[in-house]
Amino acid sequence: MQKSINRPPDAARISILMTGVVSQAGRRAVKDFAGLGLSHPAARALMQMPGAGKIRCGALAALCGLDAAALSRVLRALGAKELITRRRSRKDQRAIEIKLTPKGKALARQCVEIDASRQSLMLQGAAGADVECFTGLLARMSGNLGMAPVAPARRGGDGAAA
Numbered sequence: 001m002q003k004s005i006n007r008p009p010d011a012a013r014i015s016i017l018m019t020g021v022v023s024q025a026g027r028r029a030v031k032d033f034a035g036l037g038l039s040h041p042a043a044r045a046l047m048q049m050p051g052a053g054k055i056r057c058g059a060l061a062a063l064c065g066l067d068a069a070a071l072s073r074v075l076r077a078l079g080a081k082e083l084i085t086r087r088r089s090r091k092d093q094r095a096i097e098i099k100l101t102p103k104g105k106a107l108a109r110q111c112v113e114i115d116a117s118r119q120s121l122m123l124q125g126a127a128g129a130d131v132e133c134f135t136g137l138l139a140r141m142s143g144n145l146g147m148a149p150v151a152p153a154r155r156g157g158d159g160a161a162a
Contacts, residue, residue: 025122032114036107037081041066042074046083046100046108047115054097056089083107 026040033043041064048063049055061071075098078084083104089095100108123131 021122025118028118029115032118033111036110036114038107038111039074039077041070042078043111043115045071045074045078046104047111049084049098049100049104049108051100051105051108054099057096057098060098078104 029040029043033040036043038046044064045060045066048060057068057071057075061068064071064074066074075084075086079086081103082101085099085101086096089097126134
């Protein structure tokens with residue numbers, strides 16, 4: 001007779017539900033952003049770039065949860081589509097600064113709208129207090145797993161993350 005693992009039922013349920021939600025949300029994101037000609041990581045990068053300013057590669061990589069090599073591939077693709085410009089920082093020649101082009105800003109706004117729509121669908125019927133509690137719980141869980149803290153997105157006047 002096989003011995004069962006003593007695991008609280010709620011813990012198993014949380015893990016199964018989270019895995020399912022992340023998987024389904026990821027599939028939807030891939031499909032939604034492909035309609036704009038973007039990969040999911042490229043769309044995430046566009047949404048994290050300041051609408052009216054520049055950002056360094058290292059800061060963008062951290063915001064997107066990508067390593068330097070993956071971000072480099074994303075930035076090459078975005079540059080080829082003329083959605084971003086890249087140049088060396090005047091203050092620190094080792095640093096590369098990225099800035100959205102007007103075309104990139106327009107596409108970033110579309111990405112933000114798509115992302116907000118998917119998030120609204122996921123949170124449909126949830127009270128504001130529930131969402132706030134859930135967000136705090138996810139942040140704590142991320143920290144417990146050693147993930148870098150995720151700052152809340154700030155939206156600029158043009159719709160892109162600021």
